Amino acid sequence: MSNLSSVALGRFEAQDADGVVALWTEVFGAYHPSNEPRAYLARKLAYDPELVLVAREGARVVGTVVGGYDGVRGWLYHLAVAVSARRRGVATRLVAEVERALLARGCPKINLQVRGDNLEVIAFYKHLGYELEERASLGKRFV
Numbered sequence: 001m002s003n004l005s006s007v008a009l010g011r012f013e014a015q016d017a018d019g020v021v022a023l024w025t026e027v028f029g030a031y032h033p034s035n036e037p038r039a040y041l042a043r044k045l046a047y048d049p050e051l052v053l054v055a056r057e058g059a060r061v062v063g064t065v066v067g068g069y070d071g072v073r074g075w076l077y078h079l080a081v082a083v084s085a086r087r088r089g090v091a092t093r094l095v096a097e098v099e100r101a102l103l104a105r106g107c108p109k110i111n112l113q114v115r116g117d118n119l120e121v122i123a124f125y126k127h128l129g130y131e132l133e134e135r136a137s138l139g140k141r142f143v
């Protein structure tokens, strides 16, 4: 297994598109139509491309995180690391990088939603100092 230093982080670039879609398909599998990978990516890139971060190992995309900031709270989405690249600190670096970008925009707090049964991701975020908060999560779909 190659070591962590062979993984480089950066903002999404056009040539990453296929790799990002492949990674999300591997990690997230089935999706709601509103999360169709290429449409999701296109919407986000049109709105705020600077907060789409990728981890690359050579030409291969092995990780992503998507940040958002609306002037009130920062949000994290689509944190994903390829199964073959896990437990090497890639997600830790991606979250640190998107936290820096959000902080630079003046963001005072970051939230994220994760399914309650996704214990691995909850364990990961707790490791980084995120706390489980007792909130009801409401949503309304337009698509």
Ligand SMILES: CC(C)(COP(=O)(O)OP(=O)(O)OC[C@H]1O[C@@H](n2cnc3c(N)ncnc32)[C@H](O)[C@@H]1OP(=O)(O)O)[C@@H](O)C(=O)NCCC(=O)NCCS
Pocket: 027, 077, 078, 079, 080, 081, 082, 085, 086, 087, 088, 089, 090, 091, 092, 093, 113, 114, 118, 119, 120, 121, 123, 124, 125, 127
């Ligand atoms: C969660 C995920 C992003 C972690 O990626 P990663 O690069 O392997 O994480 P890191 O190597 O930075 O892990 C840092 C620490 O987090 C904790 N951690 C990471 N994965 C964990 C797991 N599966 N179970 C328990 N703790 C875990 C550990 O404390 C780990 O440190 P250690 O390896 O020294 O024990 C990755 O497993 C993943 O992509 N999971 C599925 C994606 C997903 O469901 N995303 C949520 C979308 S909201």
